[in-house]
Amino acid sequence: MINISASFRVFLHLMIVLAASRLCAQNLFPIYDARRLPRQAKPSSTETALLHREVRPAARRVWRNREGCDDQFEILDVTSGAFTRTPAEQKAFLYNYCRTARSYGNYGIAIIEDGRVVAHIVYEGGSDYAIGSLPDINKNGLSEIIIRGGFSGQGIIEGGVSLIELTASGITRFGQIETDYSNCDDPFDKNTRNIAYRIYAKTGMSPTFFRDTYTSNCKDAGKWTRTEEQTPMRVDKSEIVYRRVK
Numbered sequence: 001m002i003n004i005s006a007s008f009r010v011f012l013h014l015m016i017v018l019a020a021s022r023l024c025a026q027n028l029f030p031i032y033d034a035r036r037l038p039r040q041a042k043p044s045s046t047e048t049a050l051l052h053r054e055v056r057p058a059a060r061r062v063w064r065n066r067e068g069c070d071d072q073f074e075i076l077d078v079t080s081g082a083f084t085r086t087p088a089e090q091k092a093f094l095y096n097y098c099r100t101a102r103s104y105g106n107y108g109i110a111i112i113e114d115g116r117v118v119a120h121i122v123y124e125g126g127s128d129y130a131i132g133s134l135p136d137i138n139k140n141g142l143s144e145i146i147i148r149g150g151f152s153g154q155g156i157i158e159g160g161v162s163l164i165e166l167t168a169s170g171i172t173r174f175g176q177i178e179t180d181y182s183n184c185d186d187p188f189d190k191n192t193r194n195i196a197y198r199i200y201a202k203t204g205m206s207p208t209f210f211r212d213t214y215t216s217n218c219k220d221a222g223k224w225t226r227t228e229e230q231t232p233m234r235v236d237k238s239e240i241v242y243r244r245v246k
Contacts (some may be wrong), residue, residue: 027203034180034196038130059097069098081133081143094131121246137201155185171242175235184218
């Protein structure tokens, strides 16, 4: 009979618990880290020409009667994924079609595959400027879209992301998530600080979300201290109306 020592039994138990914990965490996927600014990508000259030729006129038709809206068309960012079908190699382009206020404007997302516009979304939002793709957090085969935006005023900066997915009938909205906050330039608040979150999605048919919380001193913004780890977080309901025009 094999004699297993008490210390080895304790060690074996710890290894089993650790392995089980790792298995439980395997479907917890990092989707955004506000400590690192998103790197905006530029479209190729061919893609730019296609967007101006086909997407810009469609945007003009949507917003041509809006007061204070000229024909300004700016391509903000691009990301890759399989957004309307799988398998597919597609690109999603985020654009702005005129800003109607300091922190408000008209936006669109065009999906291009093999030199063709296969889908086009329009919406009115805040100061959106970056787009990314997620690797199918709800397990239906499609890439979700993450849109980065923010707001600043009176010494306060707030950032957030919106999560959406294209469907055959329209758009699925997962919600909006706060990603960062800074009141370093607020002249009335003595408790100034930077706060940034690393966001995780627990994959499944109905994804849930968790976050690490980091804080930093206003005088040393790059030195972050983690204060919370993988805590469940609230996802705000999105009030943005996304509309498919193609």
